[in-house]
Structure formats: C-alpha cells, structure tokens
Amino acid sequence: MTGLSAVTVQSLGLKPLLADALQHRQVAWFYREQLICAQRLPAPALGLSRYALDARLAQAFTAAGGELNRATRAKDSGPLPGRILAHGRSRSESPWLGLKLHVHDLRLAQDLELHLGHEAYIGLTKVETGAVNVCGLFRRRNLAAPGPALLAAYLKAVGLPLLADRIARATFETGSFSAVSALSYEPVIPTPDTISLGDAGGLIPPFTGNGMAIAFQSAETALPHVVAYSRGKASWTATCNHTHAALRRRFHHRLAVARNLQPFLLAPNRQRLVSALARAHLLPLRLLYTLLH
Numbered sequence: 001m002t003g004l005s006a007v008t009v010q011s012l013g014l015k016p017l018l019a020d021a022l023q024h025r026q027v028a029w030f031y032r033e034q035l036i037c038a039q040r041l042p043a044p045a046l047g048l049s050r051y052a053l054d055a056r057l058a059q060a061f062t063a064a065g066g067e068l069n070r071a072t073r074a075k076d077s078g079p080l081p082g083r084i085l086a087h088g089r090s091r092s093e094s095p096w097l098g099l100k101l102h103v104h105d106l107r108l109a110q111d112l113e114l115h116l117g118h119e120a121y122i123g124l125t126k127v128e129t130g131a132v133n134v135c136g137l138f139r140r141r142n143l144a145a146p147g148p149a150l151l152a153a154y155l156k157a158v159g160l161p162l163l164a165d166r167i168a169r170a171t172f173e174t175g176s177f178s179a180v181s182a183l184s185y186e187p188v189i190p191t192p193d194t195i196s197l198g199d200a201g202g203l204i205p206p207f208t209g210n211g212m213a214i215a216f217q218s219a220e221t222a223l224p225h226v227v228a229y230s231r232g233k234a235s236w237t238a239t240c241n242h243t244h245a246a247l248r249r250r251f252h253h254r255l256a257v258a259r260n261l262q263p264f265l266l267a268p269n270r271q272r273l274v275s276a277l278a279r280a281h282l283l284p285l286r287l288l289y290t291l292l293h
Contacts, residue, residue: 001046002209003293008220017056020128022047024111029278031116031271033162037278038110039285045112045209049127079193081236086197096183097140099151102131102176103167117158121207121265131173137206147177185259190244193237195222201247202255205262208292214251221246257291
C-alpha cells in the first residue's frame with residue numbers, strides 16, 4: 001500500500017490498525033525474467049495483508065457502534081438518502097483476471113518485485129506475517145487448473161517460467177489463493193444521489209499499489225460532507241454533489257495517469273520500450289511515483 005499520508009492515517013484513526021505493517025523501500029523491476037532496474041521509493045510502501053486489515057476495520061467499525069452484516073450482499077434498491085457504496089470493484093465484463101496467493105520461504109531480490117510478462121504483470125512483497133503476497137494481473141486465457149496451479153499455469157503462459165518455479169518451491173499458505181474477475185479500469189460516471197468510494201468510484205490499476213490508499217483517502221474526502229448531512233446541515237443531493245466534486249478534484253488526474261500508463265506494463269511492444277528506458281536509466285520513476293500518488 002503506497003501513498004497513504006500521515007495526515008490521512010491521523011484523520012481516520014488508522015494508526016493502531018497499521019502498527020505492525022512492514023515498511024518497504026526498495027523495488028526491483030524485471031522484464032521477462034531479467035532485472036532491468038531497481039529503485040528506492042520516495043516514501044515507504046506498507047506491507048499488510050488484507051486479511052488482517054479487513055478484520056481490524058470490521059472490529060473498529062463494530063466497536064464504534066456499527067452494525068455489520070456478514071456473508072450477505074445488499075440488494076440494489078436504487079439510490080437511497082444516506083446510502084454510500086464502498087463495495088469494491090465494478091462488476092462488468094472484462095478481459096482481465098487477478099490472481100493472488102500467499103507463500104512462505106520465498107526469497108525476494110528487494111522489498112518488492114515487479115515482473116512484466118506477456119500481457120501481464122506480477123508483484124511480490126512481504127506482509128506482516130512474513131508471508132510473501134504474490135499478486136498478478138493477467139489477460140484472461142483458456143487455462144484451467146485448481147487453486148495455486150492456475151497461477152503457475154498463467155505465469156508459464158506469459159513467459160515467466162522461472163518465477164513460476166520459484167513460487168512452486170515455496171510453501172503455500174492454505175486458503176490464501178483467490179481469483180478476481182470483472183476488473184474494469186474504465187472511468188466511472190458518478191450516479192446522482194449516490195456516493196461511491198474506493199474502487200466503487202473508480203478502479204486504479206494495481207501496479208500503483210494505491211488502491212487501498214484511495215479507499216481511505218476517498219473516505220477522508222467524503223467525511224466532512226457526510227457528517228454535515230447526518231447533522232441535518234445539508235440535503236442528500238447537495239451532499240452527493242459536493243462529494244462528487246471533491247472526489248474528482250482529488251483523484252481524476254491520478255486515475256487518468258494510471259490508466260494511460262498501464263498499457264506500457266502490459267503490451268509487449270510497450271514493455272520493450274519501458275525495459276530499454278530502464279536499462280538506460282532514462283525512466284523517470286520518481287516523477288511517475290509523484291503523478292500516481
């Protein structure tokens with residue numbers, strides 16, 4: 001998780017939830033199994049599993065008096081005053097597939113590794129338990145295999161057999177494999193009288209490491225407007241309009257930059273350009289980090 005400022009952590013009371021998150025500073029980039037560059041992040045990225053983070057957020061929510069309904073899905077009954085959508089990714093047809101797995105006993109070249117494959121990229125980094133989180137975005141292929149074997153099949157299909165072998169020699173964490181489809185990176189048009197936060201308001205490509213930061217930052221952005229509504233100081237329509245405008249000001253540029261950069265990490269001809277620039281030390285990594293955060 002990158003780009004989460006101390007101001008946001010303080011304003012949302014997140015410090016206890018992130019206390020044991022690992023702090024990563026070094027990133028190694030690989031193109032077709034070859035190291036092309038290493039960089040030091042301008043600010044540390046946080047290594048914390050979603051299992052731990054989600055459980056802590058749920059506990060904090062209920063401790064504050066919230067009512068949490070588990071193992072159920074809210075019915076879409078249309079816009080309702082006071083209703084805020086924070087349900088994650090948009091559910092639409094998409095050619096992309098996300099695969100994720102936690103493994104132990106896997107040595108990394110740097111705190112984070114980013115591997116470019118044929119129409120795919122894969123990130124590896126440690127989380128607070130010591131496990132390595134392996135997470136990749138792939139163009140969907142006609143491949144079928146049970147659990148972690150599907151990740152291995154995709155890695156080999158995109159030209160990363162050595163990475164597949166490294167992961168195969170590690171110890172898989174039982175129950176950690178997951179696959180996510182319906183990943184749309186197209187702009188989301190705000191719906192009148194509805195507030196959508198985080199991925200529900202616009203999915204940022206995962207290479208940025210900025211998805212959870214945007215989720216928290218969008219909540220931070222909406223908070224004063226929603227509080228005013230809850231105290232009867234603003235109508236719901238006005239609250240939605242003000243929140244939509246504030247979210248656009250904060251995230252529109254960042255999302256647009258990320259969407260335009262993602263093809264350079266996926267399309268083979270553009271990957272070659274990225275690799276050449278990186279090897280020649282001409283890739284403006286610090287500038288890109290600033291634009292994406």
